[in-house]
Amino acid sequence: MPNKLSLIIDDEEFLYRGIIEHNWDYENNRPSSATYKDSKGVSVDRDGQRTEKKCITFLKNSKDFFAVCKVMTKTVKELNAIPKYLPIEDNPYHSEIHDSAERIQMRGSKPKKIRDASVVVFNK
Amino acid sequence: MSNSTQSVRFLMPPGIECHVTIAAPEFQSSTRFNNSERFSLEQLKSNKRKLASIKNLMPNWNGYEGERFDEELITTVENILSDLDYQPQIFPTGRGSIQIEKHIDEDNFVEIEVSQNEIFAYQVNNGVEIEKKISANEINNLISDLYA
Numbered sequence: 252m253p254n255k256l257s258l259i260i261d262d263e264e265f266l267y268r269g270i271i272e273h274n275w276d277y278e279n280n281r282p283s284s285a286t287y288k289d290s291k292g293v294s295v296d297r298d299g300q301r302t303e304k305k306c307i308t309f310l311k312n313s314k315d316f317f318a319v320c321k322v323m324t325k326t327v328k329e330l331n332a333i334p335k336y337l338p339i340e341d342n343p344y345h346s347e348i349h350d351s352a353e354r355i356q357m358r359g360s361k362p363k364k365i366r367d368a369s370v371v372v373f374n375k
Numbered sequence: 376m377s378n379s380t381q382s383v384r385f386l387m388p389p390g391i392e393c394h395v396t397i398a399a400p401e402f403q404s405s406t407r408f409n410n411s412e413r414f415s416l417e418q419l420k421s422n423k424r425k426l427a428s429i430k431n432l433m434p435n436w437n438g439y440e441g442e443r444f445d446e447e448l449i450t451t452v453e454n455i456l457s458d459l460d461y462q463p464q465i466f467p468t469g470r471g472s473i474q475i476e477k478h479i480d481e482d483n484f485v486e487i488e489v490s491q492n493e494i495f496a497y498q499v500n501n502g503v504e505i506e507k508k509i510s511a512n513e514i515n516n517l518i519s520d521l522y523a
Contacts, residue, residue, distance in 0.1 A: 271437050273429065274466050279478060283466040284486060290470035294439045314438035356470065359497040359506040363486060 256299050260334050260346060262325035266295035267306045267372075269316035281371065282320055287362035292347030292355045297324075297336060299344050307373045309344070319373040326368045332361055413522075418462035426453055429467045442471035448491050449473075455489065455511055461518050463487075475514065483521045487514055 260266075270282045287293050298306050298321075307319050327334050333349040348365070350357040357365075412418075430449045435441060444467065452473050456462065463477040463485075472490035485498040487509070496509045498517055509517070 269438050273425075273432070274437070276464060276466070278464060283464070283474060283476065285466035285468045285474040285476075285488075288468035288470060288472070288474070288488065289439060290442065291440070293469075316438065358488060358495055360504065363497065 256297070256336065256338070256343065258336055260297050260324050260336050262323070262328070264300075264324045265298045265303075265306070265321040266324060266327065266334060266346060266348065267298065267310055267319055267321045268293070268295045268369075269310045269314055270318040270320060271314075272317040272375075275317055282318060282366060282369070284363040284366040286320075287348070287357060287365050290356060292335070292337075292349050293357065293362075295322075295334075295346050295348060296342065296344040297334075297346045301344075303372055306344075311373075313342075316373075317375050318371055320366075320369040320371045322365055322369040327365060330361060330364050330368065332357060332365065412462075413460055415462055419456060419459075422456050422462055422465055423453065425465055426456070426473075429465070429473065432467060436467075437469050439469055441467070441469040444471055444473070445491055448489065451511070452489055455514055459515050459518060461522065463518060477518050477521060479521050485517050485521060487517065 268286065270286050274283050274286045276283045296306060296310060310316060310319055324334050327348055331351070333351060334346055335349060336346045339345045348357070349355045350361060426449060429444055430446070432441070432444060434443055448471070452465065452475070455475070461477065463475045466474045466476065468474055468488065470490070472488050475487040475489060476485065478484040482502040483500060485496060487494060487496045494509050494511060494514070496505070496507060496517055498505045500520055
């Protein structure tokens with residue numbers, strides 16, 4: 252278990268999200284931006300100073316994801332989205348990306364731009 | 376020269392090859408058949424298969440409490456796909472909507488999110504960005520415009 256993480260996600264931390272095959276765009280060899288569209292805030296895992304390998308393993312232990320991507324917190328903020336640290340019982344790293352302070356769901360250009368800024372770090 | 380109505384025959388001496396070139400007439404070709412992406416039955420069938428698999432996704436299908444897909448929405452998307460000149464790709468979202476997208480390049484693409492209550496389009500056409508709610512009958516034009 253990690254030491255208690257800061258309530259504020261550091262700009263240099265990466266945010267990891269698992270992708271299932273239904274959201275994999277084979278034509279362009281990347282996840283669809285649909286990956287970053289959710290009703291309750293886009294769930295991601297902050298790295299919390301873990302290695303990339305540990306972040307990927309942790310995610311894959313929760314589900315056999317087809318791929319895993321990461322995006323830097325600083326980049327998310329530059330795209331005017333809000334990363335929020337919201338730990339849950341089974342996941343001390345759980346965080347969410349919200350559209351803004353007033354709105355949780357992202358749509359339109361923001362999910363696409365976050366997808367463009369993401370890097371795929373694991374792929375079956 | 377004879378006054379006969381018979382056609383004139385020219386007899387070729389043996390051992391001489393005769394090659395004749397016939398100029399091909401110019402046909403007015405239809406763009407409908409020149410563009411292999413347009414009206415692709417195979418792509419439509421592939422999308423319908425994917426739609427059927429989306430319909431069968433169970434709650435938490437994406438590992439993030441992804442919602443199931445309403446049958447009426449599936450039918451709506453199926454009808455949309457059947458009317459399109461160019462088949463897009465389709466992807467499920469975690470909020471129970473289906474994203475229809477077509478990507479030519481970074482200056483020409485469209486992403487259309489079809490949910491039960493609205494259809495929202497994000498289009499970049501020749502670098503110009505537009506985000507707006509649309510109706511189902513505008514989708515075909517939005518995608519076809521990418522090929523204009």
